[in-house]
Amino acid sequence: MRTIFKPESFSKDSNDLYLKAVSEKKTSNNLAVFANYDWLSESHSRGVAQIVAEYVSSGIIDIKPDQQETLVRIAALHDIGKLSWKNVY
Amino acid sequence: MEKCILDKPGNLSKKEWQVIENHPIDGFHRYALQFDPSEALPILLHHTLQTNYYPTSAKMEKNASVYDMSLAELTDDEIMKKAAVIAIADNLEARFPILSVDNPSSHIRKYSGRQYTVEELPILVRASFTEAGKLRKLGLTPLLDTLLEYSNDTFLKKQKSLEPEEE
Numbered sequence: 001m002r003t004i005f006k007p008e009s010f011s012k013d014s015n016d017l018y019l020k021a022v023s024e025k026k027t028s029n030n031l032a033v034f035a036n037y038d039w040l041s042e043s044h045s046r047g048v049a050q051i052v053a054e055y056v057s058s059g060i061i062d063i064k065p066d067q068q069e070t071l072v073r074i075a076a077l078h079d080i081g082k083l084s085w086k087n088v089y
Numbered sequence: 090m091e092k093c094i095l096d097k098p099g100n101l102s103k104k105e106w107q108v109i110e111n112h113p114i115d116g117f118h119r120y121a122l123q124f125d126p127s128e129a130l131p132i133l134l135h136h137t138l139q140t141n142y143y144p145t146s147a148k149m150e151k152n153a154s155v156y157d158m159s160l161a162e163l164t165d166d167e168i169m170k171k172a173a174v175i176a177i178a179d180n181l182e183a184r185f186p187i188l189s190v191d192n193p194s195s196h197i198r199k200y201s202g203r204q205y206t207v208e209e210l211p212i213l214v215r216a217s218f219t220e221a222g223k224l225r226k227l228g229l230t231p232l233l234d235t236l237l238e239y240s241n242d243t244f245l246k247k248q249k250s251l252e253p254e255e256e
Contacts, residue, residue, distance in 0.1 A: 044182055051178035061174050067167070074120070074131050075175050081116025081132070 010050055013057035018050055021072035049076035110143040114152050126156035130163060134172035135179060 010018075052075040055061040056068045063071055101109065117133035133152065136143050144152075150160045162168070 047182040048175065048178045051182060052174055055174060055178070061170075063170070063174075064167075067171075070128050071131075071171050071174065073124075074128060074171065075178060077116065077120055078132050078135050078175050078179060079112065079116060080119050081112035081114065083119075 010054060011057060014050065014053035017057055017068060017072055018053040018076075021053070021069045022049070022076050045076055045079050048078060049073075051075075113137075114144055114148065117152060118155075121156060127158065127162070130158070130168045131171035131175055134163065134168065135175045138169075138173055138176050 049072050052061075053072045056063055056071060113133050113136055117129045120129035120132050130153065133144075133149055137149070146160070149163055153159070153163055
């Protein structure tokens with residue numbers, strides 16, 4: 001059984017970056033993708049996105065400021081190809 | 090992708106493996122449909138830096154060409170860097186779930202004294218796919234130390250939980 005995501009264990013900077021990257025697009029009406037994203041967002045992909053956010057905000061990875069949010073969003077959606085099509089559209 | 094493939098405990102059949110190999114391509118197109126296609130390239134590339142990489146260069150080129158993108162754009166340094174960062178985090182999370190670590194920030198920030206070059210990142214990806222013992226032979230850059238710390242910490246906890254209790 002996987003551990004439940006614990007946002008409080010990540011830095012505020014990375015958490016803010018993660019939430020900005022994901023929630024902004026989550027509210028978009030055209031994103032049917034996110035409506036079916038819960039099983040991913042609470043497990044592996046959310047963990048990957050949070051690690052990437054941590055890398056970026058801590059300065060380990062040198063990514064241009066205007067690309068940081070995009071990178072975290074891509075990380076959150078990197079396995080979106082594993083969702084079956086019928087569940088997405 | 091069927092959940093039974095993702096959750097299958099044993100070896101995958103050839104057909105099932107083909108489905109797995111296709112997920113970066115599927116993911117690339119789905120992201121490209123919703124956002125800027127050029128942003129989606131790291132998704133297409135995120136399994137190409139590992140030893141048993143996929144998809145093939147030919148498949149990547151064919152799928153990128155749907156959006157008028159060339160092979161040169163696929164191998165752009167910034168794109169590769171993003172793909173490498175995701176690959177490292179992907180592998181780390183899959184093998185040693187970050188969410189089970191008590192304080193990930195402190196582990197990562199402890200080693201935040203330097204940044205990594207584009208050339209170093211693919212090495213880190215490959216290293217993160219190897220066993221912990223092999224990682225030690227690779228010079229132990231700070232990020233590798235971090236990976237080790239995660240893996241050792243998680244591994245030791247798992248080992249301890251499996252040990253019989255002393256009477």
